[in-house]
Structure formats: structure tokens, C-alpha cells
Amino acid sequence: MSTFDLFHVSDDERARAAAHARMAATQAAHIPDIPADTPLRPVQRVAVIGAGTMGGGIAMSLANIGIPVTLIDSSAQGLERGLARVKDNYATTVKRGKLSPADMEQRLALITGTLQMADVKDADMVIEAVFEDMGLKQDIFRQLDTLAKPGAILATNTSGLDVDAIATVTSRPQDVVGAHFFSPAHVMKLLEVVRGAQTAPDVIATLMDLGRRMGKIAVLARIYPGFIGNALFRNYTREAHFLVEDGALPHEVDAALKKFGYAMGIFAVHDMAGNDVGYQTRKAQMATRPTDRRWNDLILKLCDLGRLGQKSGKGWYRYEAGDRTPQRDPELEQFIVEESARMGIQRQPMDENDILKRCLYGMVNEGAKLLEQGIALRPSDIDITYLTGYGFPAHHGGPMYLADRIGLDQVLADIQRFHAQDGYWWQPAPLLERLVREGKRFADLQPAA
Template sequence: MSATYELRGNVAVITMNNPPVNGLGHETRLGLTNGVERAQADAAVKAIVITGAGKAFSGGADIREFGTPKALAEPNLLSVILALEASSKPVVAAIHSVCMGGGLELALGCHYRVASPGTQVALPEVKIGLIPGAGGTQRLPRVLGVETALNMIVSGEAVKSEVLAQLPGQRLFHKIIEGDLMVGALAYAAEVADVRPLPLVRDLKVSHPSADAYFQFARNMVGGMSKNFPAPLKCVDAVAASTRLKFDDGMKLERELFTALMFTPESRALRHAFMAERATTKIPDVPADTPVRAVNKLAVIGAGTMGGGIAMNFLNAGVPVVILEMKQEALDKGLAIIRKNYEAQVKKGKLKQDKLDARMALLSTTLDYADLKDADMVIEAVFEDMAVKEKVFQALDAVMKPGAILASNTSTLDVNKIAAFTKRPQDVIGTHFFSPANVMKLLEVVRGEKTAKDVLATVMQLGKKIKKTCVVSGVCDGFIGNRMIEQYSRQAGFLLEEGCTPAQVDKAMEKFGMAMGPFRMGDLAGNDVGWYIRKRRYLEKPNLRYSKTADLLCELGRFGQKTGAGWYDYAPGKRDAIPSKVVTDMIEAHRKTLGITPRKISDDEIVHRLVYALVNEGAKIVDEGIALRASDIDMVYLTGYGFPLHRGGPMCYADTVGLFNVVATMKRFAANPLDDREFWQPAPLLARLAAEGRTFS
């Protein structure tokens, strides 16, 4: 039973005990109802205290039960709360540390609530596309007032207990207990043991002096801020109902809204992303208790675009960093950019000056490899050239202390080859940051053939420390993200040849939800990067079909924003993409040389050709073991490539459409003589799952 029962004098204490956060799994729910029943039956018991063991009162639903029959098994949370309300003896919730979601709803079903200061109180269901489903939307307004409750429910953000306790007229907390919570809770239980009738939150009155106007205002605000997500507006509906309907009718409406949201693709996508994020840290052959190496000092090689950003991550986390460059000027330039970035944050009020000073004080520079000898880890971010990497890794091998981790930020080169430049390939790993490295959430952690398990475990833990979403990738050209984007770009090229303009493709993808369409993205990242990669690729694979349009663009010197022109024109100093006559003429001329008569292409076709290109390559990446699981691919795309969260990532989107339908559409694309037949052969994993009626997840 995940809850214990003990007698403290004439008070029964029920302690939820389901680590790590006392999730309200089936066993815990049973423990609660059994405990309440036992206390009713014992004439010596005058009152009941409910609390949580360890690090939380309760974090809410047990996510391990999501999607299993146990989640729905009786007693469900609603039944538990009814049992608490029905208790003939007062029930006091003794709340500490974390009280969220179902945990807060449980507490609201108790007659009294006492709490330690510093407790994080929240109803975060909106973050997984839902509304609270066990009375939160009806009870919280009754104890905190409509406006505070709605703010909490719509944002899902946590508020500290002592802040809530200070709100005028609040009835959430009967007492804030400084010092020992259990001592205070037992004393409070003794105080209220004989009070009758027992107070119930459901009996409290709730109203708003100008309800209609207020809820109209809330709907406008919330609707504008949550375009792709239905749940926030439903939060408003549910809270509005608490002022309009009788309690039980409000509960009924809450349940209906909750159940309807549960089946929306948006909630499915958010729940998927929530679970996917947690799954990324699980590496089957590297258990969670794998010992890690201490990283108390970091070295970075190269103070360019990436080196500077990478260094900032560690400075922000309080880790001292030394940067090495070839020339003093490069160091000065790199340092100035780091300082400028921090100063911009100070100007915006996001960083205090003393923090800036503290961070800069952690940073040192050198031109001499000997100065790296006391670093526990080094991240190389020099030019993307194997010969340069070879020199750097040989130098590092010579000076770094035994056991130091040697990481490369390469985006395209073979990490196994880089490891072989050293006599310690087990200590070598890839850390592929995304630009700007101090901002982007994604970190692809590239596991080489010989990378030691503790090195991988250390880097995953370090990634978490610098607040990245770390996804493990095997070694292959482009790793997970860029290997897939290459196929996406190939399709984008074919679309131009067949009749689209760059703006039409970008608009369709942005309407689908991508942060940026492929051509705007190319202009931002620099079209020359892909040009360079294609030159190499098509030397290796001369028969691979691709559109030469992007090469022609680069031959015109139109590399993107950095040259003031790319797929679009740019006014000096501006980033607005203006459709370009030069580019349209170039595309039309190119079509003529190919003998193509342009056709009208629908937004649907654009979206599906680009997204299914990602999906098919993603399936190959999972099949080859480059990615550990399909959901890792979704995390790469959600956190590194601006894929819309409400779609859950490319693989989740394919699941939502149905893999059978995805494959059928791919077959249609394969029949297009202007497309690449080979390209649309379903990856073996995709074909298999589609045939068996299964999904990636």
C-alpha cells in the first residue's frame, strides 16, 4: 500500500508514500480510502491528518499510470475526494514542498488545510492540454476567488503557499506552519476535533462583481494567447461555470470538458512531449545509477559563434570556463560578444549587473594548451574541417589530465574518427549544440563506438545542469536532426521546380505551425552551409536526385540575411523577408531548362511532402539504432527545429494521421514523375508498423 496509517494520540495520520512525489497512483488512492475508513471505525480517533512522505505532499496524478487501466481503476481521485468530504471526523491536509494537480484537488476535498511556507502550489493540467479534472476548477475559485484561481488554472504556474496565504479573504490555507509541520498539524487537528458541522469547500459561495465583463475579457486575452491550444479557453469556461452553476452541475461540466480535451490531438501532443522529454534521459544500457565524473572546470576550444555560446551555458550554471584560441584578437572578439550578450540581458532587466560580473569572473582565456591541464572536460568548437579537428584533438590528448572528457561540437564529421585521433577514444563524445548555443534548448549527445558509459552519463547530467534537452544520437552523417532536415530540404527544392514560390512553401509550413518555413530558415542559417554539404554529398552519391535551385541561388551570392539577399530580399538592417523578383525569375528560368510546366500545388501537399520526408528518414534513424526511440526524434524537432508543439513532433504527427494513411500518401508522391521515386519508398520500420496497424509510440 503506497500510504501508511498510524495513530498519534487520538489523531490518525495517513501518509502518502509513493516516491518520488507521491503521485496519486492506484495503490496510493486505495491507501487513502482505506485509511479514512479505518479512522471512521476507530472510536478512539477524533481527527485525521493526511500528509506526504519525503519531498512532496503530492505532485498529482502518477504519470507512470498514464494510459493504463490502473489510472481509471476505483477508487479514482473523485471517489477519494468524496470519501474525504463524507468523513464524520475532521480531515486536515498537512501540506509541504509540492502540492500540485490532483494533490491540490485532494487537499481541497479535506475539511482543513495547513501548510509549510515555501510549498509550490499549482494546477498545471493546462500544460498537458487538459483542465483540472477532479474539482480543481470548481473548488479553487471558492477558496481563492475567481481571478486568482483562473490565473493559476490558465497558466498552470506554481505559486508559493505563503503568497497565497496572504491574499485577503483566502480560504485555501487555514494556517501556515513555521517549523515542524506534523507538530503544527496535530495541534491544529486537536483544535478542530470537535467543531461541527465540518466545513466543505463545495459549500462556499463564489461570485464575481462583474462576472460577464470579466469572463469576456478573460476569453479575449486567453484566446489570443493560446491560438493552437483549446485547453486554456476551456479553463475559462469551467471557472465561469463555478460562478453560474450549482456545485454538482459545475463538477459535471468540468468532467465533460476534461474528457473532451483528453481526446484532442493537441492534448495528445502535449502529453506525448511531456513523456518524451522524460524518456530522453533513459539509455537502456546506461542505468540511472551509473557513476559520473566530476566536471568542475570546463575548457572550450574556439571563441567563434558556437564556442562563445557554449561557454555562456556553463558560466550561467556557475562552472568556470577557460577558452583557447589561436590568436589574441580572436579571444578578444569572442569575449566582447559574450559580454555584449550579457549586457543586453541586463538592459532588458533579465540579468542583474552583479550576476554579469560574477559570470564574467568565471571566464578566463588562453593561447596555450598547457593552461587546460586542470580542466575536467573540454568542448571543441573550431572550424568544421577534419584536419583542424585532428590537430586540436592530438594537442588535447597530450595535455588533458587522465579521465578528462574530450567533446566535439562538430555538426557533420565522424565522431569515431575524431576519437581515433587520441589514445583515449573512450573519453571522446560529441556534444552538438544548436545556434545560438546559449539560447537553444536542444543538445544532441553523440555517442561514439567507444564512448565510455560513464562519459555518456556525465554529459547527460551536465546537459541537464545547463538546462538543455539532451537527446542521444549514434554516429551518422548529420546525426538525428540535420540528417532529417536534408531530406526536408530536398523536397522543398522539388516543390520549387514543380511550381511553388519560396513564399508559398514557407506560408504553408508556417500555417501548419513551423516557427519558420524552410526558405526563411535557409536565409537565417546561411544558404552556403547547405551548398557546402551538397557539394560533398553529390560527389559521394552522383545519382542522388536533388533540385539545383539552391545551388543556383548560392552562385548568385545570395547566402541569406548575412549577405542582404537570399531566397528573399532584405532591406538594409531589417529581417523582414520580401519576395524577390530575381529569385522568381531564376526559378522560372531553371524550370524552363528542365522542361517543366509549373502546376498549382496545394498547401496540404506542401506540408505532407515536407513532413513525411522527415518521418520517413526518422523511421530509418530509429531502425538503425541512431535514435533510441521515435519520441527522441520528436524532442529533437520540438526543441531544435521549431516544430509546432501542438503537433507533438513529426513522428507523433504521423501517428495522429495514422501510419497507414502516411504510407498511402507516400505511394501517391512516388508516382509523381518529377519527384524521386526512391525517396518515397517507406522505411522498413514505417512499412512494418503501417501494415500491422501500429504507431511509432
């Protein structure tokens, strides 16, 4: 068993983690098969489809660097709401003294709203930012194929759908790319650029450069469910939920994650975002998902009980009116204990080390699978994705960097223990096993700077 202290980080190690993050941010921009001097496509005007929170945030990110944006929505109310939200966001920034009223007006003047899809015709790039539904996105890309000008970049802001399946409905798959912005897009610093099988190199280079111009860290990913960020995040959340079924309570999981350095625990995050996010999709998948592995459906049951999170006053925690502080809820804790019994699970006390290992090592194992399949180019790309987009504590340097610090032999031993105990989800990544056999670290896979 590892004696590594997951909770204590020395000042020296903090400095090394910060240096690693700086290196990771620099290296993410370098793509081995795309020369640095690749000519970029012009991006002088952009159309954004979908005036929701995400579309509005993307429009702001572009206007902030002086690019005119056509914001398109299918409904007048949706468009009006979206433009009002953009104005409110800018007004808040002015109120905080971070933007002058003149600059606000200048930026707002760059964003034009329309209900006509045909208004994409002058755009050098179109970014689709609609609901995460494959049929809907394909329908939009069929229209873009006929309406967008030749050579326009067609980007989809999907958080995990197959970009090739979207590209295939067009006659120009070379122009199609994933551009996964993080919400709120005008604030968050991460952009996952997703490379399809036929995405042209100059399209990738242009997106990576646009990310840099917007003040973001752009990280390249290949197609995989959830790309880099959400692929690891799935493992993190799934284990947190299994921990609650196995014997921990939500506040115990959250306390361990906060002690490790996260700003919020995962259950408090669920309550803030809304436990019903993705509810319909997950309900629909239940009928056809594989039966050879364990699934976590507690969050769906919470929704069925009306426990949607902060917005309903109760979720994994309860909330007093006008106060967002999570409070333990005996009613919820009793429900969890009863659910464990119903599933035939003998609840066991969980110590904070095992809570952390189960939440973190699943991410490391998944990261190793992404590296092996070429989904992520390098371990530091996974680290910077997590430091920039997912609130991973900066002083730990990212999941792959942390695994090297702990010792991959120790990480693998725990993963093997969890695999023996819990099966399918803990199948050790072959790359991780090979690195341990060869006495190597993830850092040894890192191309020279």
C-alpha cells in the same frame, strides 16, 4: 488519400501533444543500458576550444551554472572578439532585467581566455567547437590526447561528422563523445549527446547530466550523418527545394509551413542564416556524389548570383534597407521558372497539403530509418529533438507523434506515391512498412514510462 487536416488542431489534441512533450523530455534522460545510479565523472573545470559564436555560447552555458571555463582560440583577434561577444550577450540580458549586474560580473569572472592549447591540462572536460572540418577536428584531438589529463572527457561539438573517426586519432576513444549544442548555445534548449562505438557509459551519463544542469534537454544519438536532428532536417529542406523546382514558389512553401505552425518558413530561414552556409562543402561534394538520384543545387546558384539572403539585401526574397521583412522578388521567381525549364521540369501548381506532406513525411520516413538502426532510442526522442531544437510546432507534438495521429497507413500511402513519382529519396523505410502491415503505431515502439 488522407483526409486528415494538417492545419487544424483541437484544444484536446493540443493538451495531449503537450503531455506527450513532457513525457518525451522525461524519457530522453533514461538510457536502457546505463543505470541511473552510474557514478559520474567530476566536471569542475571545462576548456572550450574555439571562441566563435558557438564556443562563446557553450562557455556561457557552463559559467551560468558556476563552472569555470578556459576559452581557447588560435588567434588573439578571434579570442578578443569572442570574449567581447560573451560580455555583450550578458549585458543584453542585464538590460532586459533577466540578470543582475553582480551576477553578470560573477559569470564573466568564470571565463578565462587563452591562446595556449596546453591550458587544457587542468580541465575535467574539453569541448571542441571549431569549424566543421574533419581534418581540423582530428588535428585538435591529436593534441588533446597528449595535453589533456587522464580521464578528461573529450567532447566534439560536431553537427554531423563521424565521432568515431575523431576518436580514432586518440589513444583514449572511451573518453571521446559528441556534444552537439545548438546555436546560440546559451539560449537553445537541445543538446544531442552522440555515443561513439567505444564511448564509456560514465562519459554518456556525465554529459546527459551536464545537459540537465544547464537547463537543456539532452537526447542520446548514435553516429549517423547528421545524427537525429540534422538527418531529418536534410529531408525537410531537400523537399522544400524540390517543391520550388517542381512548381511552388518560395512564399507558397513558407506560407504552408507557417500555417502549419512554424514561426518561419524554410526559405526565410535560409535568408536569415545566409544561403552561403556550407557553400564550399557542397560545391566540393558535387564532383563525387552519386548520379542515381536528384540533387538540389538552386541555393548554390543563388549564391553565385550574390543572393546570400538578408545580409546582401536579396536571397529567396528581397529586403528593404533596415527591414528584415521578406518581400517577393519577381526577378528571383523568374529565375526559378527558367531553371525548372532548363532542368526539363514541367512546373505544376502545388496545393498546401502536398507542400506540407512532402516537407513532413520525408522527416517521418527518415525517423523510421533512425529507429530501425538504433540511431534514436525511441520515437519520442525524435519528437523532443524537433520540438526543442528545430522549431517544430508544439501543438503537433513532433513528427513521429503527428504521423501516428494521421495514421501510418495514410502516411505510407503518400510516401509510396512520392516514391513512384520521384524515386530514390522516397524509398519507404522498412520499419514503417512493417508497422503498417502489423497495424501498429510508432507509439507501440515506445518503452513503458
